[in-house]
């Protein structure tokens with residue numbers, strides 16, 4: 069059955085919102101491509117107003133609506149709940165795109181990581197039983213592991229759908245209070261490779277703090293934006309050849325690094341880390357050799373955490389943050405990495 073027929077039928081039965089239904093609340097974000105507000109929306113005066121998020125976007129809004137519609141059908145749990153997007157023409161600035169999502173929660177991973185309490189401030193949000201373990205590396209590692217598993221799960225959903233996000237960073241990961249899980253937001257820079265939407269990467273959209281070293285997600289040898297039917301036939305092959313999903317894996321690897329190393333959580337220290345890593349030809353092992361001998365307590369703590377259980381965390385990290393995209397692990401393979409078996413091991417060690 070044709071996807072577009074399905075989409076049409078769904079559109080027909082889904083509620084349609086318009087500008088006048090929306091009551092603007094607090095501004096949540098302001099980027100060069102649009103502004104984001106918390107809004108409430110009442111369709112009937114009697115009903116409880118819905119708690120939503122509105123993005124008023126510029127020209128990239130059209131792509132973002134496309135991506136969110138795809139995600140809604142193919143991997144809804146990976147991203148914030150998308151309700152509806154439309155073109156708004158009555159603004160003085162010309163056409164805008166308006167996008168509406170459910171308000172998932174107050175905090176992004178960036179907000180949570182900024183707290184001195186991290187990762188303990190996340191523990192009761194995502195783990196059912198709070199632990200008897202004393203505060204320490206084991207307990208922190210278990211929380212970080214759970215966050216990583218949720219991020220990779222969401223990312224695997226996107227990648228299996230054929231979408232590369234290209235702007236994975238803590239600011240674009242929202243904690244969903246309803247799902248008690250982290251979800252991905254901000255598909256404004258995403259590429260849908262199965263149909264060639266936004267196929268040519270716009271480098272200027274990429275955040276240099278979290279971007280992988282490759283400038284182009286698809287090699288420059290590949291033909292430029294093919295038309296939809298050709299792209300659908302070709303792209304699985306192109307995907308295999310170029311592994312564009314590994315761009316996101318590098319970014320999520322940097323998030324893993326920041327969670328493990330408190331000293332690398334600020335913007336400035338991440339920028340400094342990126343410089344150091346570049347000097348080491350993007351080889352984490354030589355970076356470690358260069359910094360470990362004169363490491364302060366915050367760096368040492370990160371290495372200790374990753375070295376638990378024979379260094380299984382360090383092994384996972386180094387398989388994500390690599391110069392060559394094809395040497396990076398995929399989200400799906402990473403989910404099967406022994407690092408994530410730790411919980412089972414821990415449970416066993418309690419029984420013994």
Ligand code: ADP
Nearest residue numbers: 096097099104121148169170171172173239254
């Ligand atoms: P921008 O293009 O400005 O980066 P984002 O889509 O990342 O736009 O949204 C900006 C901010 O708005 C996010 O960092 C987050 O704090 C908040 N936000 C976005 N979507 C949601 C949502 N569904 N629920 C709660 N907060 C959200």
Ligand code: MG
Nearest residue numbers: 239240253254
């Ligand atoms: Mg954002």
